[in-house]
Amino acid sequence: MGREFASAAARWLHLVDHPARPEIVAVCDANLAATEWFTRNLPTVRQATNDHKDLLVNPEVDAIYCAVPHHLHEELYVDVIRAGKHLLAEKPFGIDLPACEGILAAIAQNPQVLVRCSSEFPFFPAVQRIARMVREEAFGRILEVHAAFKHSSDLDPNKPINWKRQVQFCGEYGCMGDLGMHVLHFPLRFGWVPKNVRALLSNVVPERPDGKGGMAVCDTWDNATLLCETTAGFPMTLETKRISPGDTNSWTLRILGTRNSAEFSTKYPKTLRTMPYEPGGRQAWRTEDLGYESAYLAITGHIFEFGFPDAIQQMWAAFVDELVGDVPPFGCVTPDEALLSHRIFTAALESGRTGATVGL
Numbered sequence: 366m367g368r369e370f371a372s373a374a375a376r377w378l379h380l381v382d383h384p385a386r387p388e389i390v391a392v393c394d395a396n397l398a399a400t401e402w403f404t405r406n407l408p409t410v411r412q413a414t415n416d417h418k419d420l421l422v423n424p425e426v427d428a429i430y431c432a433v434p435h436h437l438h439e440e441l442y443v444d445v446i447r448a449g450k451h452l453l454a455e456k457p458f459g460i461d462l463p464a465c466e467g468i469l470a471a472i473a474q475n476p477q478v479l480v481r482c483s484s485e486f487p488f489f490p491a492v493q494r495i496a497r498m499v500r501e502e503a504f505g506r507i508l509e510v511h512a513a514f515k516h517s518s519d520l521d522p523n524k525p526i527n528w529k530r531q532v533q534f535c536g537e538y539g540c541m542g543d544l545g546m547h548v549l550h551f552p553l554r555f556g557w558v559p560k561n562v563r564a565l566l567s568n569v570v571p572e573r574p575d576g577k578g579g580m581a582v583c584d585t586w587d588n589a590t591l592l593c594e595t596t597a598g599f600p601m602t603l604e605t606k607r608i609s610p611g612d613t614n615s616w617t618l619r620i621l622g623t624r625n626s627a628e629f630s631t632k633y634p635k636t637l638r639t640m641p642y643e644p645g646g647r648q649a650w651r652t653e654d655l656g657y658e659s660a661y662l663a664i665t666g667h668i669f670e671f672g673f674p675d676a677i678q679q680m681w682a683a684f685v686d687e688l689v690g691d692v693p694p695f696g697c698v699t700p701d702e703a704l705l706s707h708r709i710f711t712a713a714l715e716s717g718r719t720g721a722t723v724g725l
Contacts, residue, residue, distance in 0.1 A: 366432045366455070366483075367392070371407055373678035381662040383682055385689045390425045393417050417441055421448035428479075428688060431455065434534045435542060439464040442480075443471040451479040453684050456546035457710070458482050458703035460536035465707045469700050481684055482698035484550040486514075486616040488679035490658035490671050491629040491637040492551065495618065496695060498639075499555050504622025510601040511619040512552060514544040515609035519570065519587060526573040530583040539566075539586030541710045544605035546698060549709065551618060553702045554695075557601060559593035563722040564713035569608045591713050603709075614673075626650075635670050660694045661686075 374387045391412035392403040400413040412423055420426050421444060428451035431441055438459045445452045446468070459465035472480050486492065498504060518524060528534035529543055536542045552558075567588040575581035591603040609615070617630040626640040628650075640650045656667040659675065661682045683693040712723040 367394075367430065368402060369674065369677050370430050370681060371403060372674065373681045375407065376678070379663050379665070379678065380682055381664060383661060383686070384691060385685050387428075387681070387685055391420050391423055393420050417444065421445065421450060426450060428453065428684075430483075432483075434528045435460040435536045436534050439467045442468045446471040446475050446478050446480060449475065449478060451688055452481070453681075453697065454480065454482050454703075456482055456484065456698070456703070457536070457538060457542035457706065458546070458698075458700070459707065460542070461538070462707040462711045465704055469704055472700055479684075479688055480700055481687070481696070482546060482700070482703045483680065484547050484698045485673070485676040485680040486547055486631065487551050487554075487695060488660055488676045488683070489629070489631065489634060490655045491635075492618060493658065493660055493695060494637055494655065495620065495627045495629060496551070496554075498625065498627060499620075503625045504620060504627075505624030506622060507597065507599045508621040508623065509599055510552060510557060510595075510621075511604075511617070512548045512601070513604035513606070513615070513617045514547045515604065515606040515612035515615045515617075516544070517609050517612045519607040520610055522570050523574060525576045526581045526583055530573060530585050531581075532584045535585050537585075537714060538710045539568075539589070540605045540607045541586065541589045541591075541713060544607075545589075545603070545710060546703065546706050547616060548603050548605055549706045550698050550702070552595075552601060552603075553705055556597060557599075558596045558705060559591075559601065559709055559712075559725055560596050561594050561722050561724045562709060562712045562716055563592045564716040565590045565592075566713070566717035567608075586717075589713065589717075591709070593709075631673075634672060 371389050374389050377386050388409050389407050392400045393414050394400050397415040404410050404413050429445050430453045432455045566586045569587040572580045573583045587608045588606040593601045595601050615632050619628040628638040635654050637653050638650050657665040657669050657671050660679050684697050686693045712725050716723040
């Protein structure tokens with residue numbers, strides 16, 4: 366993802382009149398050879414290192430995007446925050462609830478530092494349109510919400526194991542930690558917080574090739590379905606799946622209401638489905654193809670399509686916008702929202718173990 370962010374910064378002129386422009390001046394990777402792509406392609410890079418502490422003492426570095434395996438989140442994020450560097454972190458914002466709480470404690474001790482968490486899918490135009498519908502109370506009484514993020518590459522049992530399939534690196538949350546913040550970003554932003562959860566967790570492939578001719582234990586959850594009652598008074602279903610046949614990075618949101626309903630999936634990235642309803646009227650879904658309707662104005666014409674690199678840049682723009690003191694039209698995940706996600710996933714683990722509905 367570091368290269369995605371570098372690409373977004375390199376084409377910042379794509380945005381129209383954004384109040385600030387990021388410059389990539391330093392890169393870090395435990396494998397120093399991996400930094401070569403950045404130094405080759407970004408003339409602004411003046412530091413390449415394999416020790417993150419070198420970045421923390423670099424006066425040219427104002428903010429850091431940090432993408433590392435989950436077991437390193439607390440250590441590195443706390444180091445960044447205590448060094449006074451602003452941070453765009455990755456989900457799940459700590460390998461478990463205590464780690465997340467440790468990060469928030471560091472934030473509380475350094476209130477001058479802006480800390481946010483990455484989640485790009487709400488920046489698709491259709492999701493921005495749905496957000497506007499929520500603000501305008503266009504749904505009437507919300508009946509239910511379904512949010513999901515699904516992958517399919519792990520359907521192949523011969524796919525070699527990696528760190529995301531091992532509890533010691535990924536954490537016990539498994540797919541919830543890796544994918545769950547994407548699912549929760551939109552609901553939590555509007556205060557749709559679960560008050561309880563019943564979790565259905567599956568470890569579909571218990572071992573995978575280790576890349577050395579043998580097999581290794583795959584001990585994380587592959588699929589999770591969370592059935593929740595929300596404090597807002599309606600049910601909500603949350604799905605995070607690494608083994609969902611046919612789904613390639615499919616993010617979906619469906620909201621059903623008494624006056625309107627809406628549905629979007631990245632399978633059809635420019636298509637928004639809505640169902641406005643008046644009492645006694647017809648119940649018919651409408652399909653609308655949206656153009657490039659971004660949160661931050663861009664040079665792309667309205668008739669053209671919006672894609673994943675654009676969502677990354679829009680999220681990056683929201684972080685930079687907030688960094689210079691503005692209020693973004695739709696902000697990145699906040700630390701408090703990340704903490705809520707940990708409480709939900711921790712309750713889900715207990716539910717998965719006991720078969721009970723667990724209160725938050």
